[in-house]
Amino acid sequence: MRTLSERLACPSPVPLPPGHLGLRWEPLRADHAPQLVELVRNSQRFDGGQSQTTDTELADMIEGGSGNTIIRSLVGMDAAHRMQAVAAVRVPRNARSRINASLEATVAPQWRGRGIGRVLLSWQDHTVRDLIREAYGDDCTLEVSISAIVPGNNESARSLFVAAGYTPVRTFDVMYVDLNQPVVNYYLPEGYHFVPWPADDSIEKVRDLHMDAFQDHWGDSSENLSWWESALTDLDVRTSTLVVDSAGDIAGYAVISRPATRWMLTGVKELYIELVGVSRNHRGNGIARAMLSEAIKKAKAQGMQRFGLDVDVDSPSNAGQIYASIGFETVKNFTYYSVEL
Numbered sequence: 001m002r003t004l005s006e007r008l009a010c011p012s013p014v015p016l017p018p019g020h021l022g023l024r025w026e027p028l029r030a031d032h033a034p035q036l037v038e039l040v041r042n043s044q045r046f047d048g049g050q051s052q053t054t055d056t057e058l059a060d061m062i063e064g065g066s067g068n069t070i071i072r073s074l075v076g077m078d079a080a081h082r083m084q085a086v087a088a089v090r091v092p093r094n095a096r097s098r099i100n101a102s103l104e105a106t107v108a109p110q111w112r113g114r115g116i117g118r119v120l121l122s123w124q125d126h127t128v129r130d131l132i133r134e135a136y137g138d139d140c141t142l143e144v145s146i147s148a149i150v151p152g153n154n155e156s157a158r159s160l161f162v163a164a165g166y167t168p169v170r171t172f173d174v175m176y177v178d179l180n181q182p183v184v185n186y187y188l189p190e191g192y193h194f195v196p197w198p199a200d201d202s203i204e205k206v207r208d209l210h211m212d213a214f215q216d217h218w219g220d221s222s223e224n225l226s227w228w229e230s231a232l233t234d235l236d237v238r239t240s241t242l243v244v245d246s247a248g249d250i251a252g253y254a255v256i257s258r259p260a261t262r263w264m265l266t267g268v269k270e271l272y273i274e275l276v277g278v279s280r281n282h283r284g285n286g287i288a289r290a291m292l293s294e295a296i297k298k299a300k301a302q303g304m305q306r307f308g309l310d311v312d313v314d315s316p317s318n319a320g321q322i323y324a325s326i327g328f329e330t331v332k333n334f335t336y337y338s339v340e341l
Contacts, residue, residue, distance in 0.1 A: 005138035007341045008129040015126075016074070017119035023076035023084055023111075025123075030062050032075055035083040039108060041265065046109045047151070049265035050174060050332060054233070061088050068093045072131055074123060076116065084108040087120040089128040091135055095142060101128050103148040117160055125164060147338035158337070166337040172310045173320060175328035176270075179300050179307060183327035186289035188243060192251060192282075194294060197240040206242065206253050210277050228275065234258055239271055239298045243287050251282040254291040256299075271299045273309035276319075288319075292326055310334075 016025040028036070040053050060066040061073045069090050076085035087105040103124045107116050128146055136142065148166070150157045158168075177183055188194070198206065210228050234257035243252040255275040263269060273295065278287045299307050309328065311320045 001141040001143065003138060004133050004136060004140045004142075004144070007144065008133055010126040010129040012130060014123065014130050017076070017116075017123050021114055021116055021119065023078060023116065025074055025076055028062055028073035028075050028086065028088075032083060033058070033062060036062070036075070036086060039083050039086060040106050043106045043108060045265045048332075049262055050151075052259055052261040052265065054261050056233070061086075065090075065093075070131060070135060072127055074120075074127075076120075078111075084111045085116055085120065087124050089124050089131060091128065091131045093135065095136075098143045098145060099132055099136065101132060101144070101146045103128065103146065113156075117157065121160060121164055144341040145338050146341070147336050149334050150337050152333040152335060158335075161337040164339075166339050168335045169338045171313045171333055171335045173313055173330045174308065174310045174332045174334070175320070175323050175330050176306050176308045177296065177327045177329070179296065179304055181327070183293075183296055184325065185297075186286060186293040186326065188287065188290045189285050191246045192243050192285070192287065192290075194291075195242050195244055197235075197237045197242065199237075205250055209250055209253060209279055210275060212280065230274075234260060236271060238302065239295045241291060241294060243291060245282065250279065251285075252276075252278040252287040252291055254295055256295055268306060269304050270306045270308055271295070271302075271304050273307070276309075288322055289326060292323070296326070 017023075019025070036058055037055070040058065044051050044053065060069070061071050063071075064073075065071045070093055071088055071090050073086060073088040075083050078084050085105070085107045087103070089101065089103055091101045092099060103121070105117065105120050105124065107120075125146070132144060133140075146166075147169070148161065150161060152171075207228055232255070236256045236258040239254075239256040241254050241256075242250055245251050253275070254273065257272050257274050259270065259272050262272075273292070276288055276291060296307055307328075309323060311323060313320060313333075
């Protein structure tokens with residue numbers, strides 16, 4: 001494998017986007033916070049509220065990272081010094097086998113269609129390469145993947161990434177079940193029962209099961225751990241559940257979140273299934289269906305209006321079919337576009 005300096009060529013220092021599009025570019029600062037929240041919330045509400053960025057995630061952008069992630073951000077200000085665009089790149093600090101970096105950007109609806117996305121992507125692509133080399137050193141030989149999430153209905157963004165050399169690598173369906181409508185109920189087979197979400201050290205056992213259950217899913221082990229940590233951010237312990245067998249061993253888990261930020265964007269009370277996993281030794285017994293049925297029943301009792309999840313369309317477990325059999329319907333999708341270096 002060639003070194004990072006050979007694979008990640010980029011100008012140094014990375015130039016700011018040009019100013020001819022009507023915006024002045026500057027690094028994100030703490031005093032930008034009120035306008036950052038307004039821009040991101042208004043844009044996500046305009047786009048239907050499926051994407052959500054929490055206040056903690058915005059604070060991480062301002063701080064320049066948190067935990068195992070380094071973040072570099074840029075904002076575009078108009079002539080009245082109002083924020084109309086923001087872009088960020090994220091790089092893991094301690095990747096061991098593969099460096100999985102990501103890009104994200106928001107442009108105010110009234111400023112779209114002017115070429116701002118194109119110049120931001122150019123800045124992001126150069127910046128993320130520079131940041132990876134800075135974090136890991138020019139002589140590093142780890143594989144590199146740079147990716148971004150593109151909504152399925154955003155044809156202009158898809159064209160933009162393809163033109164920049166990115167290719168679609170994975171698509172996820174976003175599925176919802178209307179809790180005002182009847183759904184199919186499934187029950188645990190004999191020998192299994194539900195237990196509440198753990199509040200003690202046994203949570204580590206659930207994490208270990210998650211890491212094993214997702215070994216054959218897209219991504220590497222570092223991403224699986226990241227998904228686990230992210231899923232616990234808005235954990236709803238009332239509906240999250242475990243299934244154990246007659247010996248008390250964990251057979252399955254369902255991590256359910258209450259996406260409060262999305263509530264504020266849509267005005268709809270919902271819960272969201274972040275992770276569902278079944279031990280390899282207990283698969284084929286209908287445990288996943290039973291866990292989701294149990295979660296839906298609890299959500300209805302709490303007065304929720306809908307229940308959502310996203311699923312890899314190429315999941316080796318055919319998870320999409322399981323969800324559809326319960327009553328979930330696909331409402332939209334998104335795709336990861338990536339460049340491998």
